[in-house]
Amino acid sequence: MTAVSSPSQTVRIGSRKSQLALVQTEWVQAELQQRHPERQFDVVTMSTQGDNILDVALAKIGDKGLFTKELEVSMLRGDTDLAVHSLKDLPTHLPDGLMLGAITEREDPADGLVVNAKFKDHQLDTLPPGAVIGTSSLRRLAQLRHYFPELTFKDVRGNLNTRLQKLDAGEYDGLILAVAGLKRLGFGARIQQVIPPEISLHAVGQGALGIECRAADPEILAIVKTLEHYPTAQCCLAERAFLRELEGGCQVPIGVNTQIDGDELTLTGLVASLDGQNLVKNQITGPITAAEGLGVTLATQLKGQGAAKILAEIFTEVRPGT
Numbered sequence: 560m561t562a563v564s565s566p567s568q569t570v571r572i573g574s575r576k577s578q579l580a581l582v583q584t585e586w587v588q589a590e591l592q593q594r595h596p597e598r599q600f601d602v603v604t605m606s607t608q609g610d611n612i613l614d615v616a617l618a619k620i621g622d623k624g625l626f627t628k629e630l631e632v633s634m635l636r637g638d639t640d641l642a643v644h645s646l647k648d649l650p651t652h653l654p655d656g657l658m659l660g661a662i663t664e665r666e667d668p669a670d671g672l673v674v675n676a677k678f679k680d681h682q683l684d685t686l687p688p689g690a691v692i693g694t695s696s697l698r699r700l701a702q703l704r705h706y707f708p709e710l711t712f713k714d715v716r717g718n719l720n721t722r723l724q725k726l727d728a729g730e731y732d733g734l735i736l737a738v739a740g741l742k743r744l745g746f747g748a749r750i751q752q753v754i755p756p757e758i759s760l761h762a763v764g765q766g767a768l769g770i771e772c773r774a775a776d777p778e779i780l781a782i783v784k785t786l787e788h789y790p791t792a793q794c795c796l797a798e799r800a801f802l803r804e805l806e807g808g809c810q811v812p813i814g815v816n817t818q819i820d821g822d823e824l825t826l827t828g829l830v831a832s833l834d835g836q837n838l839v840k841n842q843i844t845g846p847i848t849a850a851e852g853l854g855v856t857l858a859t860q861l862k863g864q865g866a867a868k869i870l871a872e873i874f875t876e877v878r879p880g881t
């Protein structure tokens with residue numbers, strides 16, 4: 560008798576429809592298919608709120624689950640079994656019934672500068688005063704304003720291709736984008752400068768993928784876990800604990816950098832005011848196995864150093880009335 564795969568053998572992977580999301584999900588699909596040949600892995604795509612609202616600055620619409628909610632509802636209904644996210648888009652609090660099943664190996668987590676052809680060979684410190692830099696992230700804005708007050712910063716929305724088209728059409732002189740996204744979409748050659756952590760700390764979870772699944776589905780969890788990359792997971796769990804403790808979403812100027820050296824993990828964290836005038840930054844080192852505790856401790860330290868005041872100010876500025 561030949562084994563015919565029953566419908567229950569099919570694992571359905573939820574994904575956003577953007578080109579980056581699809582590249583990432585197809586990578587996960589191929590890796591899982593290779594590790595679990597007895598199963599069939601299908602991709603189910605859906606649009607999220609974040610994909611549909613393109614005319615409003617991200618900072619103004621809030622961030623809680625903007626790019627993830629539809630994928631989560633689908634898992635809770637049993638229409639899909641897991642979801643692939645850019646980890647930085649996944650909120651630190653997940654809905655009841657779901658969990659972060661695995662974190663995959665991280666691509667370069669840094670931000671990168673991409674420029675219009677007329678500024679070929681320029682870097683942030685050689686661009687002329689007034690050059691227009693596109694970014695939709697308050698974190699990038701605050702840090703870059705601090706170090707390059709003579710540059711002009713302008714909001715930019717849309718997927719990566721749209722953004723690059725706007726850049727090449729001359730609407731911007733430069734864009735700040737995640738190196739990971741550019742590389743995954745084949746635009747690595749356009750990265751003019753990888754921005755060092757001394758100038759701009761990256762977003763929590765940047766460059767890694769987070770695979771979310773149902774908390775009460777051990778079979779799927781066991782499958783998903785086979786994609787976990789331990790060092791990346793510990794770094795990202797430290798970063799996510801730091802962010803959770805500060806209660807800031809991805810649209811608050813919070814930056815991090817995490818390094819592993821032997822059995823030790825060093826987490827650097829920053830909270831910045833929107834105008835980039837005030838940067839509160841600190842660092843903590845401890846055993847890798849205490850990753851989340853290190854994130855919580857660093858957050859508490861930063862709050863005491865002035866971060867609590869900065870965050871309170873931002874919440875009243877960005878979301879008046881709430």
Ligand SMILES: NCc1[nH]cc(CCC(=O)O)c1CC(=O)O
Binds near residue numbers: 647739765766767
């Ligand atoms: N904010 C959107 C987003 N979410 C994930 C990435 C790609 C990089 C990653 O995996 O962190 C990007 C694009 C960007 O920030 O330039």
